[in-house]
Amino acid sequence: MNNWFEVDKEGLARLLERRGKHFAVLELLQNAWDQSVTQVNERLEPIDGRPRAWLQVEDDDPAGFKDLSHAFTLFADSNKKADPGKRGRFNLGEKLVLAICNQATITTTKGTIHFEDSERRASRSRRERGSLFEGIIRVTRAEVVEALSVVKMLAPPRAVQTTVNGEILVHHEPLTSFSETLPTEIAGRDGTLRPTQRKTEVKLYEKRDGEESHLFELGIPIVELDAGEPWHLDVQQKVPLTLDRSNVTPSFLRKLRIGLLNQAYSLLDQTTAKADWIQQASAEKDCSNEAITALLDLKYGPKRVVFDVSDSEANNRAAAEGHVVIYGGSLSSGQWEDVRKAGAACPAGQLFPTARPEFSPDGESCFVPISDWTPAMRVLAGYLKRVGEALIEKQLQVDFFARASGPNKSFGASYSPGRLTLNVASAGAGRYQDFNDADVEEVDALLIHELAHDWAANHLSDDYHHALCLLAARLKKLALENPEIFRIR
Ligand SMILES: Nc1ncnc2c1ncn2[C@@H]1O[C@H](COP(=O)(O)OP(=O)(O)O)[C@@H](O)[C@H]1O
Ligand SMILES: [Mg+2]
Structure with a gap:
């Protein structure tokens, strides 16, 4: 082997410390779960009076370590790289755990390695089956408590009985699951990990008391989900991770959240639907x-x-x-x-279409041509134009609308800025054709109603109400100052 490099054990330890020491507990479980195991037992017990704990992980994989040197060789080709269903890839995790140990022993089917007093020593004793990691790790009591609470969040594989300090980790029944094509990384024949997309299952677990939502990779929590996701999400294949397994890429999270929304929207309620991840997805x-x-x-x-x-x-x-x-x-x-x-x-x-008198649904003009106006219609139009222009102090065009359609075809008149259209077809509209003096009060009321729309469309608005009042006042003033304008014939 090429001996170019040496590793600074304390520097390596700091890599793991950055992640939190609970990570050590997960790393060893992860390695065991990546093997053909049915039983994995872990113990983490604080050592009285010292910031140390006894860490032990034992499994029953018949083969044990394939290559014992991988226990201490960083970045050796991990045989898990090509398998999207396994968690390991960089051949680093176990070494990070060793870096925070004061002493450790790995006993497996191929032999035993002791790590002690800055030395590494091999011995011949070997196990029939399975592997055993034993070590003293540098952790405080608080870190032990934290590690044991993180362990409770784990979602152990159904086929593996996993115990921690003698307690069986319960299998989490997913709330639901869905399949989605997500970014992952798989090594090709040359051993290089390459980003790729692969269809996988994503399981949703309910959070338990005090838990924050986490993204899991094959049963192991890796990062907190911080956009208000209401569940834990367990991706059943390798998740693209940074070397120290501390983060995932934004594009991975984006795809995961879209999949989640598309597949699990029926589980949302008014509160959970407000979360950031939903705004994004x-x-x-x-x-x-x-x-x-x-x-x-x-x-x-x-x-x-x-x-x-x-x-x-x-x-x-x-x-x-x-x-x-x-x-x-x-x-x-x-x-x-x-x-x-x-x-x-x-x-x-x-x-709720507002009737537009200008055109019928087939797009034809619906106005009564001026040549067809009755003498009474001419008189009425002249009256409305004269009085209307004086009231709104601008030009007013008056038309008649012949055929109405749509939901409000019985409207009496309509107003658009500078244009008043009377609906000949509306109920009782005969009066437009036979307009006479007796109808003037009704016509004035209609005029005020329509002209007020020059100020506001909404009948219930304050602006419209003010416009009605203003027009009534103007009408009185006009009547006193210019009574001639009201003369009909
Ligand atoms: N409990 C175990 N049983 C069998 N082999 C193991 C066990 N733990 C670790 N190994 C072997 O040691 C290697 C190094 O582990 P690790 O440093 O965690 O790297 P990785 O999991 O990324 O491959 C693993 O690839 C695996 O081959
Ligand atoms: Mg590992």
Whole structure:
């Protein structure tokens, strides 16, 4: 073997300390679970009066260590690299544990290695089956307590009975699971680990008292999930990890969260649906139609419309009919894309269209041509234009609308800025054709109602109310100053 390198044991120890010493307890369990085992027993017992603990892990893998030198060789080709179903890869974990030991012995089928007083020594004693790690590790009592609480979170493989300090670790029945193609890393023939994508199962576990949500790799917690995920997520293949197993890439988390949302949206409620991870995942283009629809159901309920800039009256009518109006700023642009793609909410104007008298549904003009106006219609139009222009102090065009369609076809008149259209087809509309003096009061009321829309569309708004009052006052003033304007014929 090439002897270029030496390893600074204390420097190596600091790598593990950065992760927290509980990591040592997980590393050895992890190595055992990667073998063909049915029974794994771990003991971690503080040593009285000293910041030390006795750590022991024993398993029953018939083969034991394939190569005993791997117990002390960093970065030797780990035979687990090519197997996505195994956790190990860098041939580093065991050495990190040894680095925080004052002394240790590994006994296996191939022999025994002692680590003691800056020496490494091999001896011939060997086991029939399985391996045993025994060591004294440098940990405080508090670190032992922490390690034992982390161990409780583990999700041991069903086929392996695992005990810690004599207590059997319970198998966690997943709440549910789903399959998803996720980034992983697998070594090819040349032994180089390469990033790749692979379909795998992801199990969801309920958190127990006091636990923070964690990402697990094959039953072992690796990093805390900090975007409000309500469950532990256990990925059933190698998760791409940094060398010290301390972190995963943002792109891995992104894919995992999209998969989670698409597969588990039915488990969400109004509170859990507000979490950051959902804001992120539901803005991705891979968010499914079902998931975004379910999210809007939770957030706004089934009666909802999107605020319609092109039909402001429709927004008011939707609200009056008990619909939640969703404003542009309530969702991110990615989320809006998904809402549109899924048809998860439609603009208010589609559900509550405001009648547009200008055109019929087939796009034809619906105005009564001036040549068809009766003499009474001419008189009426002239009256409304004269009085209307004096009231709003700007030009007013008056038309008649012949055929109405759509949900509000019986409207009496409509107003768009500078344009008043009377609906000849509305109930009792005969009066427009045969307009006479007796109808003037009704016509004045209609005029005030419509002209007030020059200020505001919403009948229930303060602005509209003020406009009505103002127009009434102006009408009186006009009548006193210019009574001639009201003369009908
Ligand atoms: N309990 C065990 N039984 C059999 N072999 C083991 C055991 N623990 C460790 N080994 C061997 O020692 C090697 C080194 O372990 P480790 O340093 O944790 O690296 P890794 O798990 O990344 O391969 C493993 O690849 C494995 O071959
Ligand atoms: Mg390992």
